[in-house]
Amino acid sequence: MYKLRATILKDIQILLRDRVGLIFMFAMPILLVLVITAIQSSTFELVNKNKLSLLVCNKDTGSLGGELVKAIDKIGMFRLMAVQKDQSDKMITDRMHAKDAMLAIIIPESFSSKTTARAKNTADKALHSFGLEGDSLQASPGSVDPLTLYYHPILQEPYRLSVKGALSSALQLVESKQVLRILYFSINEKEMPDSTEKEMLNNQVTITEIPLSMDGLKRMPNASQHNVPAWTIFAMFFIVISLSGSIVREKLSGSFIRLKTLPTRYGLVIASKQITYLCVTLIQAAIIFGIGVWVFPFIGLPALDLPADISGLIIISLLCGCCAVSYAICIGVFARTQEQANGFGAASIVILAAIGGLMVPAFAMPGSFSTIIKLSPLHWCLEAYYGLFLEGGKLKDILMNIIPLLAITVLLQLIIIWGLKRKRLI
Amino acid sequence: MAFMNPLAVDIEDLGYSHPGQHDLFFSHLNLKIAEGESFGLFGPNGAGKTTLMNLMTGLFPIREGSIQILGSEISQHHKSVSRFFGFIPQDLSFYEELSPVQNLEFFGAWSGMRQPAIRKRTAELLELLDLTAVRNKQVRKFSGGMKRRLNLAIGMIHEPKLLFLDEPTVGVDVQTRYTIINYLKELNKNGTTLIYTSHQLNEAEELCDKIALINEGKIIVHDHLANLLSSYREGGLESLFLNLTGKDYKH
Incomplete structure (x- = not known):
């Protein structure tokens, strides 16, 4: 346990020294959420107010x-x-x-x-x-x-x-x-x-608009409800730049050689990174949701309404974080250079976000995408969040989204173990 | 060759080929190093010094034969044996983002030490290697000599009985080399076995009791330095080295 604590401490210390990495993980997603929500909010208002x-x-x-x-x-x-x-x-x-x-x-x-x-x-x-x-x-x-x-x-x-x-x-x-x-x-x-x-x-027949809801309450969706969860997921998965890069850097550095000669298993390095970066994803989610709730109204954007099922929100955020961390580690284990990890990591997240419905709604995609959409872990994260944020669902209502998300996470973990064994790292 | 002390390293019939290569780089290689020795392994570039060091520390898997470190087979008991040896790789092996204290605390924990022991040992090593003043500074900003001293300190954090040193003084100034060599001599005097590779042959003359010359994966000679110089009628290690390995570039 002491070794794990020391390794986590080391990862946190390195993370805090990596200012560019911190900008990628925190400042960039916050900016992204602000900009996209502002743009989409003005589109919503184009129809209603503007x-x-x-x-x-x-x-x-x-x-x-x-x-x-x-x-x-x-x-x-x-x-x-x-x-x-x-x-x-x-x-x-x-x-x-x-x-x-x-x-x-x-x-x-x-x-x-x-x-x-x-x-x-x-x-x-x-x-x-x-x-x-x-x-x-x-x-x-x-x-x-x-x-x-x-x-x-x-x-x-x-x-x-x-x-x-x-x-x-x-x-x-x-x-x-x-x-x-x-x-x-x-x-x-x-x-x-x-x-x-x-x-x-x-004397025309009027139209009553009722947004679909699982809890029977009528809540009108706004740009914040749509964008904040979506771009929080994007931010969580974008840790791939920092995390996979850190694994590759460690593999290529001399410290890795020394670690292999010490009486501790390399799996501990991976376990430490999983825990450290899972905390990072949860902090990202907390910050972005917090900005949505408390900062958005001050800058003229609609406030984010948190779901009634807060424990469900925490569990889904935890699962999304686990999946994002698993994906990033998977890339870090297989990439041979930092350029490979960063390039593939960033491009793949943008593609998975696009096919997962973060950029264009899944319903607006061509029929041929119906299978591909399901392969994106970001899609299942988004569906789970939307179930809570937009439909007022509880954890049990979004089980069908949680199961594929868990399955993808487990699969990624198995690939990580296989990759580490293949490279004789564990 | 008879040994008074138990063996620190016992290599028998070692066979090893580089990944992707069929031919054996080491074939039937034998080497014995007694505990308490200060042993130097020398040879031209590409002779196999670092590869042999990596095999002894369990970094590379052996294909044939056996390597026993402090009486245990390294390939089978790496975790238990590695508690007792330290390794100073040729490349700087620490986290440049961290400070010396943070590095020593982390590698101390990975070497199986507890926090109070790590703190005590960290203070000792930083003092010995003249790094106390920069103990909390980021290593990235250190000079080459300071980094080399830290590299040595990390390998020493758990007070190993056996220390593998792969060119520990490469690229450092005279003062740093002096500090490191003196420290190693002191360690050896206190019973630590040293296994050392370097291109600095004058260091070997100063530090090593026994040496082995290795060339193209084969140990050419292995004896006390004085015996070798007298039997080959050479005045110094450098001329002996050139005599046995040739004057042509190897790699």
């Missing part, structure tokens, strides 16, 4: 263009910036290049007249099918000139699609309103009252 700036050039000579602008404004997703009718497309795109706005919409001159003509045609067809006489059917009302939507290329596909969806729904509203007005007029030979119009068009 609005996408939209230049609107209404060239329509009628009233429907104005109604469309009001409908777009009502969606609440855009900050509208009106542009003079006489401004050319080039002037609008120049403003976009200057990042005045990410989007611009141009409503054509004939928007009202052609939309009305189409609406009238639709209404007449409807009246005709009801057996009522409408105005004589036009052969073809002609197509409405398209609205032009300019978008900045930095706007990613999902945002662009949601913008297009929002604009289509506004357009649909204006068109439906016009059809309704014409139908009303044809039947009642008077204008439709505003109250009726509002009643008919605005």
Whole structure:
């Protein structure tokens, strides 16, 4: 026991002298969590609070263009910036290049007249099918000139699609309103009252959003709940740089030769590193979670809500730490140079994080990735954390994530033992 | 050759080949070193001095024959035998990130010592090797001589009966060499067996009772230094060395 204590003490002393290693293990993940959460939080708020700036050039000579602008404004997703009718497309795109706005919409001159003509045609067809006489059917009302939507290329596909969806729904509203007005007029030979119009068009079925939860409580997910656990796992596994490097350094140094001549088994070196770095991963988790809970609100980010099952959180953090340490030691045992350990270690963690769903959600990955995802220990760590943080689960609820995580850890430990025996180190 | 004292090292019919090589580098090699001796192993670069040292300390596995250290087979009883010997490798063998005290405490624990004994011995060794003033400084910043002295101190922490020294004075200044050689002479006088390799033949003349010359994996001669010089009619170890191993570069 005294030998183990002395070895742990030695590892801690070396670790404390390794400032670059400490930066990699603590400062870098903290920065990463702050930056990614801030970015994702602003994306969350893009939909809820922050609005996408939209230049609107209404060239329509009628009233429907104005109604469309009001409908777009009502969606609440855009900050509208009106542009003079006489401004050319080039002037609008120049403003976009200057990042005045990410989007611009141009409503054509004939928007009202052609939309009305189409609406009238639709209404007449409807009246005709009801057996009522409408105005004589036009052969073809002609197509409405398209609205032009300019978008900045930095706007990613999902945002662009949601913008297009929002604009289509506004357009649909204006068109439906016009059809309704014409139908009303044809039947009642008077204008439709505003109250009726509002009643008919605005009385939509509302949508109640309920996030999936294991404990029955409704907690709205935010960027912190998503990012803090994910990047904590990344930080834990990123100790590979320091830990595997330390094992290789020790193997290559003269001290290793002396250790082999002493009456103590080399396995003790590995056991000491497991314990020391497991503590490091737990400290990392505690610091990052602590920042999420106490520091985030001070810098305008949503606070991290810790799960109700704190003991479950500790156990999962311990298991994630064990797996991360096992992975790093495995690389350290097999790498022949520090460059191999650092290069392979860092690259493999980024890849495992990517396929494990830390960077892109697992559900958004192609179907062919369904098996590969399961090979990443980071995936099982993330699923276990999400079970606690997002779904309000308890330890028993996430057993199915713990079992594969344990299996991967045991496998890594067996590979370590095999590698040490093969290299005659134990 | 008859020995008055029990044997510290008894090598019989040793066979060893380097990893990945089929041919034996050592074949039927025999060597006996008595307890209390100060024994020097010399030879040109690549002659097999360090390899033999690594075999004696159990770092390399033997292929044929046996090596007994202090009466026990090293390949079978490494853990129990290694308590009684110390090894000063040619490469500096400690943690440069740590201080001398931290290094000595760690290697003391690994040598099977308890904390009070380690503390006492650490203070003694640092004083003897003139490292007390820098006891808590990071070793990385030390001069080559200070590092060599620390390298020696770590191998001595558990007061071994037998000390293997692989070029302990390589790359040090005259003062450090003087300190180290004097310390080793003192140790030997107090009963510690020394097995020593070096390219510094004048050190050997000063330190060693017996020497062996090794070349291309074979022990060419093994005797008291005085006997060798008289039987080969050489004035010094250097001329004897050149006479027996040739003047051409070996490696």
